[in-house]
Amino acid sequence: MSQSYNRGLVEDFGRWKEFSAGMWAWIFHKFTGWILIGYLFTHISVLSTSLGAAGNEAAIMSETDVYTTTLQGLEGLFLIRLLEIGLLAVAVFHILNGLRLLMVDLGVGLEAQDKSFYASLILTGAITVASVPTFLTGVSL
Numbered sequence: 099m100s101q102s103y104n105r106g107l108v109e110d111f112g113r114w115k116e117f118s119a120g121m122w123a124w125i126f127h128k129f130t131g132w133i134l135i136g137y138l139f140t141h142i143s144v145l146s147t148s149l150g151a152a153g154n155e156a157a158i159m160s161e162t163d164v165y166t167t168t169l170q171g172l173e174g175l176f177l178i179r180l181l182e183i184g185l186l187a188v189a190v191f192h193i194l195n196g197l198r199l200l201m202v203d204l205g206v207g208l209e210a211q212d213k214s215f216y217a218s219l220i221l222t223g224a225i226t227v228a229s230v231p232t233f234l235t236g237v238s239l
Contacts (some may be wrong), residue, residue, distance in 0.1 A: 119212040130192040137185060138187075179237050186233075187226040191236055194218035 122234075145165075170177050198214045201207050207214055 119215045123198070123211075123215045123218075126191065127195045127199070130188045130195075133185075133188045134192060137188075144172075174237065176237050179233050181235050183226065183230060186229060187222060188224050190221040193217065194221055 147168075195215070195218050198207075198211075198218055201214070202211060
């Protein structure tokens, strides 16, 4: 007969307080991965719908084709710029945490996993905050 293991209640939402930094890193890495996959499919669908005048070179040169006007219209929206900042934060964290996991898998920094997770969070925040002025230039509120 096998032993049973008490994993706690599924409905016990108070267990998040017991999570270590490694568990939060795993949760954030999975979450950011799903966000990036969702963005990829959204990006492909939006761009594929705006490729209506692919063969019209005169419209492309004068920047009046559907693709260019769609992108210029989207880039002018404040909401899209905020979403791009969020996308940058998600991508930077996913990359930094992936590098951290690679180092852990190679045996480098096994004792400092918590510190490297917190460092990746701080570095993500710094990169994101530093890039906000670049994203918000030329946007009309």
